[in-house]
Amino acid sequence: MRKLVALPVLSADALSSVAYGPEAMLAVLVLGGAAGLRYALPVAATIAFLMLAVGVSYRQTIRAYPHGGGSYVVAGDNLGRLPGLVAAAGLMTDYILTVAVSIAAGVEAITSAIPSLTPDIVPIGVGVIALLLAGNLRGIRQAGVLFAAPTYAFIAAVLALVCVGLYDAGGRGFHPTPTPALTATEGLGVLLVLRSFASGSTAMTGIEAISNAVPAFTPVTWRNARTTLTWMVGLLIAMFAGIIALIRLDGIVPSGTETVLSQLAHRSFGNGVLYVLTQAATAAILLLAANTAYNDFPRVLFLLARDHHAPRLFLRLGDRLAFSNGILLLSAAATLIFVAFGGRTAPLIPLFAVGVFLAFTLSQAGMVVHWWRLRDRHWRKSLFFNATGCLLSAVVFITAGVTKFTEGAWVAVLAVGLFLFVALRIRHHYEQVAEAVALHPHAVEVPGRTLAPQAGGQPAEPGPPRGAGPAAEGEEENRTAEDEEAPEEIRHLAVVPVAALDLPGMRALAYAASLQQPVLAVHVSPTEEEAERFRGYWRLWGDHLPLEVMLSPYRAIVAPLVNYLEALHRQRPDVTLTVILPELVVRHWWHRVLHNQLAGRLRRALRNLPKVVVTTVPFHVRPRSVRPGPHMPRGPHRA
Template sequence: MGRCGALSPSAVLPGLDEEQLRLLRRVGREWGRVSAPDAWHRALPVDSDLGRFPSPAEIQPVGWGRLVSVSPLGGQPPAPGMAAGELPPGRLGRFGYHVRRVALGAALKSTAIAQERMRKLVALPVLSADALSSVAYGPEAMLAVLVLGGVAGLAYSVPIAATIVFLMLAVGVSYRQTIRAYPHGGGSYIVASDNLGRVPGLIAAAGLMTDYILTVAVSIASGVAAITSAVPSLATDAVPIGVGVIALLLAGNLRGIRQAGALFAAPTYAFIIAVFALVAVGLVDAAGRGFHPTAAPHLNTTESVGVLLVMRAFASGSTAMTGIEAISNAVPAFKPVEWRNARTTLTWMVGLLLVLFAGTVAMVQLDGVVPSTRETVLSQLAHHSFGTGPLYVLTQAATAAVLLLAANTAYNDFPRVLFLLARDRHAPQIFLRLGDRLAFSNGIILLTIAATLVYVAFNGTTASLIPLYAVGVFLAFTLSQAGMVVHWWRLRDRHWRKSLFFNATGALLSAVVFLTAGLTKFTEGAWVAVLAVGLFLVVTMRIRHHYETVGKALRLHPHAIELPTPILPARPSPDAAPSAATTPQSPTALPDARTEEEDEETPQEIRHLSVVPIATMDLAGMRALAYAASLHQPVLALHVSPEEDEAERFRQYWTLWGDHLPLEVVVSPYRAIVAPLVHYIEALHAQRPDLTLTVILPETVTMRRRYRLLHSRIAPRLRHALRPLPKIVITTVPFHV
């Protein structure tokens, strides 16, 4: 049977190799000696098929939210629980619960995430906000270094800007090749891991995550600077304002606000129009004086102009390229044909970025603007073009809004990278699951904490944060493009030489910027980013080592399989059906009682059904199944899968094992485990309220306390959610490693 097909990029269920498949057959034969599948299937007292959730394609967004109600399984409304209003015990617990619900809204168990397919006109502003908004701080970062050399230093602004424009073009063209090679989305982590290996992939992931953290910090710092330039009296409150904005982003993303096209497109288009208008008015004004530059104010030279100064300015200005990768990550979000629409949108984005960046630098030269601690460069240009009227206010408002949108983009991408790392066992498994508002809550909270610490530590100053920025961005760019070079060299399909040349050019230029930023800005703060990448690599490798150790312990072994007590003769007659007379220990078919009262007074009055949620066919799962079967009560195995391909793969494994117990596979339209489990068990309870449902969970228990955070604890969450229902028992079967 092989590995049951290639795994998708988002697959969570680990594939079984040939040895494990062979052992699974052997384990199935051992079960066959002590059990008969027909007996277990006939003894099942419920109809396990309770319907299905809609597929992602069937879930359509309504209004501005991304959470859409889903019809409950079994046709029964979900029972009220903690997610629907139950208060925790204690005054402090109730207070915390009310605060959480006011800030985040009610927890939603019976909902799914609506997936939008974006057309190009919507995808352009939503996915380009990070890249285009960098025009607000990229040119200023370059000028802030050159101004140290006085007038002589500023003379280099045009040649450096031209070099950055060429770099933008080269990297943009190289990412067009990435989209062609990875039509299902090819972020730096995936591309580098596939083509360069595990360690380069982790380094690329470290660069990406550093980039996302700094995207939030830098975008918020630059957005607050746009506000304080228009309202100078707020300058002393820049840090509290920025922290407040980050808190709003946290609350919004935890609530599950989707990036609705029209709403989130408006700030980007407004910013594009504002900068185009600013440049157009400035050029008309400059034409009236024969394009003679306005004299710059007197500058005090504090540093001699040399190679080091020019390289630092080049590295700082190159931060205007951040966000170019976003479209290649989000190819599946486009309407068909996805890869073609993504390439077209990327071309538009790069074209707009080139024009906006070049136009801003040209206006700086013509208007004689220099960086100031009191007002941003873009604000000064807007004053020159629009004065202090409504157009100036609109320009500053659009700038602040697009920078806020750019920061929000990181809240979508950072948890996604953490999910991929957790899937590959390089990050704790808690980053695989969604929160009660169906967002990657743990990743969102981690990003917020990191970005807030960085923002406060650098006093919310854009100029102080820029040296950290270029290192992570261009480290990811370099490894991604180098991975594409290897990809084309291996594939050698049509036009491979042209694609390889473009990606090699992008890799070389990105490496130049990375080395330049790392060397010239090391003492200014780049060492923090380098140290963060190093620590990230060490931590993720240690996490991977732990999961590999646990994985080896959980692998099927022929002499470590627990079997239930024999319930049938070793060799039953193939024509004989099991009966109570011949199989006194067989699972008992239950009467069709319909009472819900908890009034059983003797053991004989209790009717049982054991439900075993099983994620994968390993030793822990086998032990839980054996334990449930050994109770000689009806058993139902339950597998929750995030996609149909993965569900089918698990069914194949189950069939290979022998289908000894009844199995129900629920394909959930969202990446959550507890929510669909609760939903399904509630539906079972509504179908047979007389049954005592015992949920038996396999649990991995680590001997060392420090590793326990790496393993999800589903049982307490499930117990908490199902507490309001009668006759529900939650228990675990521990597997110690």
């Protein structure tokens, strides 16, 4: 993405949060009456300083991690695996709630202008999630072009609102308008102020999105990402400070029927076209701010899957080069949360703050450790900013978790704990499987009698069928349809896709070679380095069978295999291709989702191609201590 597209795509969440962050802060302070509202400016100034500190910190994160360094990567690298997983749990909770909260706030902006739609907030929100799902399955670039206009329209509307409001206030000498009479329902104290700080700090959600998505920028990626982050933080602070100043000058207080931003727009623009445009832009960016989560949630899942903490299906890119499985999971989870809370913003805010600032705190702590270890030029200044951001984020996290625990924060805490349990169990399963399928000395033997394909990848020519004359042989050469009637009429080529040199792969190769037909091994690799590494393993094993290596930079497996098999079929339509796949058989049904179901997908893709047979060689995963003897048939070649 170019910077002009990346800014609206990755900043929509952070910038749109000024529509509900200041209101969430005031909603707590107003409980203390007029005395509580006097703390609005100091609390807002602290939040603005936190925005600046965290923004500067993430600029340094981009510098330290030019290939993408979100909270999961930073915390994992510098604090260890468990803190990294906790940060990932906070991030994923944040992204799911970003979708739910942004859409809930957007629907509130609509109902503030059109109160008759209030009973339909849940169907409207679910419909918007469906539209976001469809748009993001089209790919990041297409979604960025679609979502750019509302973000820029909202920026222009808020800046115009602030300018007009300050101009009007200047006409009366910047004297604040008295607030309506308020009755204090809670005692004013430190706890109330901290609660308002925690609620108002939701105005900085999404500030880490750019550091997560550095690889999505056009080159030079890290430089463009830092420039975009600087613009985002500058706009965020300016818009937040401007709205807080107008709230103070105009004497606005939260209302149960109209949002604070709508009240400000009424004061500055009246009920005319500018008010309608402001509300429309606010609703649009709030409804589309969830797109930030659609960009980053699948990327975090990809990193978790790469580290064996999530199912491998989240490694795959879809046809539009988007992480389709992660997008689908995010949509389902956000829809469930949105419907469960009735599409209302207020009860979702406590859940929101916990996940956001848990990830912030661990990320900042990780950067403190990073600078302490590195100690390069200006490391003390960098460490100071990160330490300040860590301290403030920790205060917000603890305050939100403690003061709002019974209001719904317990849901976020429970979600983080459940995620940790599942992620650790998934990694434990993958480690068990890796141990069970790993090669070990004197356990792998390959058959001695194998028939290799001739040069060019064509199968060796078998002898003529018994009892067949020259005429029959010529007729067989022209046979391309599936009309073989005798076993000796079928010409074979066994193709064995091998992902890794492990026991399941060896067993599939041995089974194919034992059929006494030509065998060709095929390996699909995501990078040239990985391909060369696999060739080295193959030569070390003994290079017993011919090997074809294909590159698939987007980690697709089925499409390259299908294209390759179609090319083989066009080259020799008289040959029956038998695709022999190793298949892991796990003990529990819920483990199946952790492994790619390649056989079924490949069988469906090849269904329309004649003379192709797909078969599987099962390999039952058991602890090595109870595994029976070697699985490979004996022969003269020992690996």
